[in-house]
Amino acid sequence: MEYHRKPLSQLKKRRELSRRISNLFPSPANRVRWDDLLTLNLLRANERVAEGPVTPDLNLADFRRELADFDFGRPRPLGELLSWTIEKMEHGLVHVTHPRYFGLFNPAPTFPAQCADRIAGTFNPQLATSTTSPVAVEIEAHVIRSVARRAGLPAEAAGHFTSGGSEANYTALLCALTRANPEFATKGARAFAGPPVFYVSQESHLAWIKIAHQAGIGRSAVRLVATDGLGRMDQSALKDAVIGDRASGHVPIMIAATAGTTNAGMIDPLFACAELAHSNDLWYHVDAAWGGALIASDRLRNSLTGIELADSVTIDAHKWFATTMGCGMFITRHSQLLSSTFQVSTSFMPSNLPSLDPYVTSVQWSRRFLGLRMFLSLAAAGWRGYAEHVERSIELTKLLEAKLVARGWSIANSSPLAVLCIKPPPGFGDVRPIVDRVLSSGRAWVAVASFEGSDIIRACVTHGETTEDDVVELVHALDAAADN
Numbered sequence: 001m002e003y004h005r006k007p008l009s010q011l012k013k014r015r016e017l018s019r020r021i022s023n024l025f026p027s028p029a030n031r032v033r034w035d036d037l038l039t040l041n042l043l044r045a046n047e048r049v050a051e052g053p054v055t056p057d058l059n060l061a062d063f064r065r066e067l068a069d070f071d072f073g074r075p076r077p078l079g080e081l082l083s084w085t086i087e088k089m090e091h092g093l094v095h096v097t098h099p100r101y102f103g104l105f106n107p108a109p110t111f112p113a114q115c116a117d118r119i120a121g122t123f124n125p126q127l128a129t130s131t132t133s134p135v136a137v138e139i140e141a142h143v144i145r146s147v148a149r150r151a152g153l154p155a156e157a158a159g160h161f162t163s164g165g166s167e168a169n170y171t172a173l174l175c176a177l178t179r180a181n182p183e184f185a186t187k188g189a190r191a192f193a194g195p196p197v198f199y200v201s202q203e204s205h206l207a208w209i210k211i212a213h214q215a216g217i218g219r220s221a222v223r224l225v226a227t228d229g230l231g232r233m234d235q236s237a238l239k240d241a242v243i244g245d246r247a248s249g250h251v252p253i254m255i256a257a258t259a260g261t262t263n264a265g266m267i268d269p270l271f272a273c274a275e276l277a278h279s280n281d282l283w284y285h286v287d288a289a290w291g292g293a294l295i296a297s298d299r300l301r302n303s304l305t306g307i308e309l310a311d312s313v314t315i316d317a318h319k320w321f322a323t324t325m326g327c328g329m330f331i332t333r334h335s336q337l338l339s340s341t342f343q344v345s346t347s348f349m350p351s352n353l354p355s356l357d358p359y360v361t362s363v364q365w366s367r368r369f370l371g372l373r374m375f376l377s378l379a380a381a382g383w384r385g386y387a388e389h390v391e392r393s394i395e396l397t398k399l400l401e402a403k404l405v406a407r408g409w410s411i412a413n414s415s416p417l418a419v420l421c422i423k424p425p426p427g428f429g430d431v432r433p434i435v436d437r438v439l440s441s442g443r444a445w446v447a448v449a450s451f452e453g454s455d456i457i458r459a460c461v462t463h464g465e466t467t468e469d470d471v472v473e474l475v476h477a478l479d480a481a482a483d484n
């Protein structure tokens with residue numbers, strides 16, 4: 001047999017092509033080295049964060065100068081980059097993982113959720129279709145069905161993971177518009193006989209304004225219904241708004257009740273909203289972005305009674321369920337409607353099945369394996385573990401309330417969830433300077449928010465590792481800041 005030698009230049013070229021860019025795709029031995037370094041450094045940083053200030057202590061001007069040195073002209077060693085990044089994060093963030101972070105509900109993430117991110121990052125599955133990622137798509141669908149059942153929705157309820165509550169609420173509006181008039185899918189707002197409008201309370205999360213804009217019905221489509229003085233949607237104001245809109249040629253589409261307002265954890269009257277929505281042939285959505293976690297607790301879930309009547313529900317896994325950011329859930333009892341809202345067909349996708357392929361039933365196309373965070377957390381803790389997680393939050397909130405009230409502070413809201421709207425004792429003036437002093441002390445993190453028109457100090461106790469001592473420390477920090 002004749003043997004043809006390849007020319008030397010061709011062999012050299014081949015060798016070059018088979019070489020990887022090792023800074024991007026290191027050898028297995030180097031990956032282990034970086035992984036070990038990361039694990040250890042992150043663990044130590046986490047420990048230091050818990051002992052240090054909650055607020056950033058880095059000089060931003062110096063940091064910007066350092067950052068400007070990254071002109072990306074020459075490669076830098078990965079080990080050095082990892083250490084640099086961790087150090088800057090340690091000093092340059094409000095630490096939501098700190099046990100005295102009493103801010104919004106994106107607290108310390110569960111460890112199973114962090115493991116999920118690592119697994120998803122390694123396999124990097126594309127969840128647009130089930131054809132390419134059957135296991136991942138099945139896991140997500142299974143979790144969504146379990147959460148839907150736990151919320152009391154029927155067995156045929158379906159949904160998907162979203163980037164967060166805003167995307168889930170946006171999905172609800174698109175479904176409501178498509179259900180109200182299937183021609184919305186092709187004609188947009190022009191399909192309606194008059195301007196479409198929908199109803200949320202004044203205390204709702206105002207991403208609704210952007211959502212109306214995105215959906216093409218305009219920001220003025222959002223009807224901000226008055227509240228009842230206790231932070232809940234006023235039912236007679238809601239009724240009047242629907243009647244008034246009909247009379248003036250507008251087209252009411254949806255009532256979106258909030259189950260856990262962002263500022264005060266108040267729950268709109270869910271039954272009454274459902275009744276009004278259904279008797280007027282409107283879509284009934286429940287935004288339970290953070291309050292939805294109460295479904296875990298048999299003892300506390302009755303606060304959410306009425307959620308089971310919803311056409312659709314938003315629950316964020318990255319809030320009180322404490323997965324990593326961003327991880328929301330959209331659930332609807334009308335699974336067919338999801339496919340009429342989001343269907344699309346292309347030749348380059350391997351399949352186009354509404355029962356299986358998330359890209360034809362949701363806003364996103366390329367999709368990260370977000371649901372693994374909730375799957376691993378829920379499987380590791382069980383509903384009972386999550387019940388204990390939310391119940392301990394509520395107990396700590398009650399403790400905080402009792403300690404503050406005993407010192408002359410007062411609480412403006414009356415929420416079944418883990419948030420207090422705190423008012424200083426009479427004569428202590430504005431809340432903003434008090435909050436500023438707490439933040440500059442670094443002892444805790446709370447926010448200025450507004451409840452029923454007045455400024456309050458909002459403290460949310462949803463961190464899974466906050467202890468009684470941390471609550472006491474917050475009380476002392478507030479007292480010191482108010483005395484100043």
Ligand SMILES: Cc1ncc(COP(=O)(O)O)c(C=O)c1O
Nearest residue numbers: 164165166167205260262287289
């Ligand atoms: C009640 C409520 N709905 C919606 C959202 C928006 O969720 P996300 O920030 O995940 O988009 C929030 C966020 O705090 C919220 O509290």
